Amino acid sequence: MIPTATLGRLVTYLRVVAELETEGVLTTSSEAIAGRAHATAFQVRKDLAYCGRLGTRGSGYQVAPLARELRRALGLTRVWHVAIMGVGRLGQALADYPNFDRYDFALRAAYDADPAKVGSTVGPLVVEGLDDLAASVARHALDMAFLTVPAAAAQGAADALVAAGIRGILNFAPTVIEVPAHIRVESVDFLAGLTRLTYYVGNPPAEHDAPS
Amino acid sequence: MIPTATLGRLVTYLRVVAELETEGVLTTSSEAIAGRAHATAFQVRKDLAYCGRLGTRGSGYQVAPLARELRRALGLTRVWHVAIMGVGRLGQALADYPNFDRYDFALRAAYDADPAKVGSTVGPLVVEGLDDLAASVARHALDMAFLTVPAAAAQGAADALVAAGIRGILNFAPTVIEVPAHIRVESVDFLAGLTRLTYYVGNPPAEHDAPS
Numbered sequence: 001m002i003p004t005a006t007l008g009r010l011v012t013y014l015r016v017v018a019e020l021e022t023e024g025v026l027t028t029s030s031e032a033i034a035g036r037a038h039a040t041a042f043q044v045r046k047d048l049a050y051c052g053r054l055g056t057r058g059s060g061y062q063v064a065p066l067a068r069e070l071r072r073a074l075g076l077t078r079v080w081h082v083a084i085m086g087v088g089r090l091g092q093a094l095a096d097y098p099n100f101d102r103y104d105f106a107l108r109a110a111y112d113a114d115p116a117k118v119g120s121t122v123g124p125l126v127v128e129g130l131d132d133l134a135a136s137v138a139r140h141a142l143d144m145a146f147l148t149v150p151a152a153a154a155q156g157a158a159d160a161l162v163a164a165g166i167r168g169i170l171n172f173a174p175t176v177i178e179v180p181a182h183i184r185v186e187s188v189d190f191l192a193g194l195t196r197l198t199y200y201v202g203n204p205p206a207e208h209d210a211p212s
Numbered sequence: 213m214i215p216t217a218t219l220g221r222l223v224t225y226l227r228v229v230a231e232l233e234t235e236g237v238l239t240t241s242s243e244a245i246a247g248r249a250h251a252t253a254f255q256v257r258k259d260l261a262y263c264g265r266l267g268t269r270g271s272g273y274q275v276a277p278l279a280r281e282l283r284r285a286l287g288l289t290r291v292w293h294v295a296i297m298g299v300g301r302l303g304q305a306l307a308d309y310p311n312f313d314r315y316d317f318a319l320r321a322a323y324d325a326d327p328a329k330v331g332s333t334v335g336p337l338v339v340e341g342l343d344d345l346a347a348s349v350a351r352h353a354l355d356m357a358f359l360t361v362p363a364a365a366a367q368g369a370a371d372a373l374v375a376a377g378i379r380g381i382l383n384f385a386p387t388v389i390e391v392p393a394h395i396r397v398e399s400v401d402f403l404a405g406l407t408r409l410t411y412y413v414g415n416p417p418a419e420h421d422a423p424s
Contacts (some may be wrong), residue, residue, distance in 0.1 A: 005217060007411055011404040016388070019410050020224050036388055075414035082406070089305035094402070103403055128319075144409055146402075147282060168409040170402060176228070176248055186405045186410040190222040190306070191315055192381050193398045194294070198357055199219055200396040201380040202287035 002050050002073070009047050012037045014070040019198055020063050027058040064115050073095040076104050081142045083166070084108040086120050090172055095123030108140040113153070132177035133164040151175040158185075214262050214285070222257050224249045226282040232275050241272040263287035288316050294353045295321040295378070297369050299334050302384055306358055307335030320352040325365070338341075345376040356380040362386040 002010065007197055015035040020028055030041040030048070037044065051069040057198040071077060079197075082105050091110065100107055110125040111133065128136055145166050149157045152171035154202045160170060168184045171177055189201060214222070215296075228248040232240055242253040242260070249256065263281040283289060294317050296303045303322065312319055322337040323345065324330065330341040340348055357378050361364055361369045366385035373381060380396045391397055 002411070004408070007408055008404060009403075011407045012388070014407075015386075015403075038388060039227060039242065061400045075410045076407065080406075080410050089301050089308060093305055094299035100403075104408065105403075105406060126345060143413060144406070167414040170405050170409055172371060172402075174227075176224070176250060184409055186409045186412075188400060188402045188405045189223075190382060190384075191312075191317075192220060192226075192402045193400045194292075194356070195223045195226075195315065196219055197217070197380040197382055197396055198287040198292050199214070200398075203356060 002108050006047050006050060007113060009037070009039060009043070010050065010070060011076060012039075013044065013047065014076075017067045017070060017100050021067055025063055026059050028063055028066070033061075058125060071104075079104050079106050080144060081106050081108045081112060081140055083107075083137070083142050083145045084122070084125075085147050087112040087117050087120075087147045088148060088151070090151075091123050091146065091148040094148065095125060097123075098113065102119075108142060111136075113149075113157075121207070122203065130160060133160055133206045137161075137164040137166060142166060144170065144172065149173060149174055181207060213266050218242060218259050218262060219286075221249070221251060221255070222262065222282060223285060224251075225256065225259065225288065226279065226288075229279045229282060237275055240341040241332060242276070246271075262337075270298060288355070291316050291318050292320050292356060293320045293352055295319075295349070295352065295354050295357040295386055296334070296337075297323050297357045297359050298365070299324040299326075299329050299339050299362060301330075304334050306360065307337060309335075312417055318344060321348060323348075325361075325369075340409075345372055348374040349378060350372075350380060354378060356382065359383045359385055359389070361385055 002030065003144055013033055016033050016061060017028070019036070031045040034041040034144045051073045067075070084094055086111050095107065107123065108129045110122050111130055112127050113130055115126050115129065120127050129192050144156065147154060147157060147169050147170060151173045154175050155177050158169055158177045169179065171185055171187045174189065174191055177185060192211050223224050225245055228245050229240070242256040246253040246256045263285045273420045286370055296319070298321050307319065307322060315326040319335065319337065322334050323342055325342055327341065329339050332339050357373050359366060359369060359381050365386045366383065366387050367389050369389060370381055374391055374395050381391065383397055385398045386401065386403055389397060
């Protein structure tokens, strides 16, 4: 398994390399990737070692094969089907998000417990209710769901998703949810991001700590 | 400096301990915190060592002093003033977020470049334009901003915030932004979270890897 911290950096490198590809760049270097990813060239080379043998000392990386290997290492070799559970403002913002397909994610369904929202349109989707969630999850061949319900509703909604056959949850609700061991949860916790920020803003690095 | 990975876990422990406090629990244990935080008791004890001497072997932790020490370690000893830059759906969702004050964050201002949005109300705030951003940042005594503009507008908006005196940016735009060395940026990148999820869903742990 790739360590979690490395995984996070590989995702960033893929974004950088995808940008380079879009810009028509054919070859790149660990220095160039590091510059855009706010990392060091040493770190980039070390992390990319998880993607197999890539690049030649002195001649850098071919952009297209590097993008391919990063996608392979990250499991982005097929289209993953994603649903939105909870069509509040955050769920709506996610439905409007333009870049899913660039990363081989397909937004396939949106659910809400509120009957008033069922049948309404959000982004490219028609909101469905929760009455026959398992059948809907199977019909859309869903792999994963964004959990964008209020914190108090998060555990119940997660339980419903798991019972319906979802295998991964990206939890936006500000609470820890419990799931069976075979289900994976990742959290998008902006209060945590904000708290990291207060820590760093309150503890600016000394001159000799500054990254080179 | 506390390592970034530890910092993220301390934020989770603070959330757990704050929940315990709300529930009226007076004492707790590394095992109880670990259970709610999805960590191991060993990890919890090791991480909490960054918060100074807390707890006694065999008798656990007093909840209130632990919450206080966690807040102190994370720099949450005063109210931080936060602004929203970009009042699209995501910005609006953040303005409606109920829990800021529990973590000593005060949402003080919202900005948008669109004149049609200026003067409208979002959550508790009236949207301001960018014409005199520095004066507004000073008036609201802003420390940090949520950057919730489209990716193409992110660098320009970040430059404007930095020029106006903001010291930290929580970047929700799916792009890397460049800032001077004394400014801190943390990213809330849900595509990264989604990609971590595909990796883990695509590589389920073997039985002998399962956490105990």
